Amino acid sequence: MASVWHLAPDLSRWFSVRTTQSLARLVDNMVPPRLPSGGWSQLVSRSVETLQMSIVAITIASVLGLLVALLAARGGTTPARRALGWTARLVLLLTRAVPPPVWALLVLFVIFPGPLPGAIALGIYTFGILGRLFAEVVEEFDQRPREALTEIGAPPLASFAYASVPAAAGQFIAYSLYRWEVTARETVIVGVVGAGGLGRLLEQQRAGFDYPAMTTTILALIAVCILVDALSIAVRSSLRG
Amino acid sequence: MTDLSVLTSLEASATGAPTGPRARRPGRRWRVSGRAWLVLWLVALVWSFLSFLDKDYGVVNLAGLSAFAEFWAHAVRPDISPDFLRATLAASVTTLAFGVLGTVLSIIIGVVMAPVMSQTLWASASASGAGRALRAGGLALSRLSMALPRGVHEAVWGLLLITVLGRDPLVGVIAIAIPFGAITAKVYAELLDEADHEPYELLRAGGASRASALCYGLLPTLLPSVTSYAFYRFECSIRSAVILGMIGAGGLGLQLTLAFQGLQYAQMWTLIYALVVLGALIDHWGAFLRRGDGPRRWQLSGSSPCC
Numbered sequence: 357m358a359s360v361w362h363l364a365p366d367l368s369r370w371f372s373v374r375t376t377q378s379l380a381r382l383v384d385n386m387v388p389p390r391l392p393s394g395g396w397s398q399l400v401s402r403s404v405e406t407l408q409m410s411i412v413a414i415t416i417a418s419v420l421g422l423l424v425a426l427l428a429a430r431g432g433t434t435p436a437r438r439a440l441g442w443t444a445r446l447v448l449l450l451t452r453a454v455p456p457p458v459w460a461l462l463v464l465f466v467i468f469p470g471p472l473p474g475a476i477a478l479g480i481y482t483f484g485i486l487g488r489l490f491a492e493v494v495e496e497f498d499q500r501p502r503e504a505l506t507e508i509g510a511p512p513l514a515s516f517a518y519a520s521v522p523a524a525a526g527q528f529i530a531y532s533l534y535r536w537e538v539t540a541r542e543t544v545i546v547g548v549v550g551a552g553g554l555g556r557l558l559e560q561q562r563a564g565f566d567y568p569a570m571t572t573t574i575l576a577l578i579a580v581c582i583l584v585d586a587l588s589i590a591v592r593s594s595l596r597g
Numbered sequence: 598m599t600d601l602s603v604l605t606s607l608e609a610s611a612t613g614a615p616t617g618p619r620a621r622r623p624g625r626r627w628r629v630s631g632r633a634w635l636v637l638w639l640v641a642l643v644w645s646f647l648s649f650l651d652k653d654y655g656v657v658n659l660a661g662l663s664a665f666a667e668f669w670a671h672a673v674r675p676d677i678s679p680d681f682l683r684a685t686l687a688a689s690v691t692t693l694a695f696g697v698l699g700t701v702l703s704i705i706i707g708v709v710m711a712p713v714m715s716q717t718l719w720a721s722a723s724a725s726g727a728g729r730a731l732r733a734g735g736l737a738l739s740r741l742s743m744a745l746p747r748g749v750h751e752a753v754w755g756l757l758l759i760t761v762l763g764r765d766p767l768v769g770v771i772a773i774a775i776p777f778g779a780i781t782a783k784v785y786a787e788l789l790d791e792a793d794h795e796p797y798e799l800l801r802a803g804g805a806s807r808a809s810a811l812c813y814g815l816l817p818t819l820l821p822s823v824t825s826y827a828f829y830r831f832e833c834s835i836r837s838a839v840i841l842g843m844i845g846a847g848g849l850g851l852q853l854t855l856a857f858q859g860l861q862y863a864q865m866w867t868l869i870y871a872l873v874v875l876g877a878l879i880d881h882w883g884a885f886l887r888r889g890d891g892p893r894r895w896q897l898s899g900s901s902p903c904c
Binding site: 375378379382408409411412415449450452453454455456457458461462464465466467468470471472475488541542544545548549558559562574577578581582591594595 | 630631634638641642644645646648649650656657658659661662664665668748749750752753756757760761762836839840843844850853857869872873875876877880
């Protein structure tokens with residue numbers, strides 16, 4: 357109730373004639389869809405770019421997430437280890453609290469516009485989420501093999517790599533694949549601020565009032581997401597064996 | 598007790614037995630085809646990087662480096678003037694309100710649409726051919742009608758709504774409610790179909806209508822999963838609300854965009870700290886509910902998959 361009061365929605369605007377008209381005009385404009393300027397080659401190259409962005413982003417996120425997760429996992433014994441874990445969790449919190457478009461705007465300071473800054477921005481954000489998920493996995497599983505290795509003299513990193521990672525690999529991969537599906541969907545939001553892919557195309561078309569082409573772009577986005585979902589399901593089922 | 602990872606796996610478009618990340622273990626075949634996937638992945642990665650780096654004007658923009666450094670330098674001195682703090686607080690409340698109303702609306706959509714999408718409602722009592730075909734068609738149609746809102750990202754809905762309504766605060770709410778409502782409806786429909794149908798069948802046999810049999814025969818057993826999924830959706834809504842704000846719906850996202858356009862680094866950091874606090878609150882709240890200190894009915898188990 358407090359939310360309604362705070363936003364103070366003006367319902368009369370919603371049912372006004374003007375709104376109805378502009379909605380009708382939008383629907384009228386969007387159907388039937390039309391190819392964007394540049395035709396199929398433009399659409400396909402943007403779709404491929406979107407796919408590439410998601411691949412690079414999820415790779416950055418998974419690799420960094422794995423490295424930081426072992427620091428962020430609770431259960432450190434020494435004060436130094438605990439402080440390190442606290443810092444790692446804070447970094448993960450910061451990276452996932454700031455939405456991907458903001459990261460994209462930041463990355464655009466130092467890297468020329470294109471798909472790469474978008475991929476990096478998505479990678480940073482997804483890193484925050486995957487790092488936390490990986491850390492939870494690390495916290496939950498059996499610590500004894502790792503402790504045994506450390507006890508017989510293995511360095512902490514090596515015992516983590518040989519005892520913990522193989523045991524948790526299945527879950528790590530499952531989470532990464534799940535986040536890959538989400539990342540493919542989120543490429544559109546970094547594209548909107550100008551970081552490449554289908555999202556950028558969509559924003560250009562919106563700014564140019566090219567509504568029929570917007571419909572096509574949205575359909576292409578859905579197609580890319582379906583492709584990524586299908587790939588992810590295929591990998592999962594082959595891993596399940 | 599409902600495992601959230603099982604619940605969220607119901608979101609996937611594939612039909613079949615839901616399996617949480619926990620349920621799978623490497624089998625015998627995984628070595629061979631796992632390696633093949635790995636090679637495929639590496640090839641795709643290298644190809645992506647090469648095509649990204651293939652530019653005439655280079656990749657790194659050294660001219661922007663000073664602005665980038667200046668941004669980070671302001672991390673220790675955010676804008677803490679009372680005026681701006683008040684604006685930040687108001688923006689945070691707006692973002693929260695988007696999340697709350699968006700969730701409420703999507704749960705309403707979910708509860709209304711779930712029975713329509715479930716096999717339970719469309720299951721035919723009679724075996725006549727025409728009636729069965731009609732029912733199957735109805736089920737397929739209702740599922741298809743929810744596939745489009747689900748497939749389009751909330752940011753795209755936001756962009757479309759803004760062209761219709763302008764910068765109306767309700768744009769944020771509706772843009773969250775459309776895709777999230779459709780996902781919620783799908784998950785609730787799957788829950789309905791997987792529930793124990795015995796009480797429902799008994800009520801139906803006793804002459805109850807479909808609707809009242811649903812309410813009294815199925816709803817009580819489903820309530821824990823339904824509420825825990827609703828809370829999970831709320832966490833997702835808050836994150837989306839920030840992004841929708843950046844598109845122009847208002848709240849923290851809009852303030853951030855404005856600060857960025859004016860290169861007000863100090864204000865940007867105030868807003869980022871507000872986001873971090875909001876994020877930490879959501880995380881801790883979710884963890885609190887999941888740990889089981891909360892009211893028993895809302896208990897969730899398992900780790901949060903993060904939307």
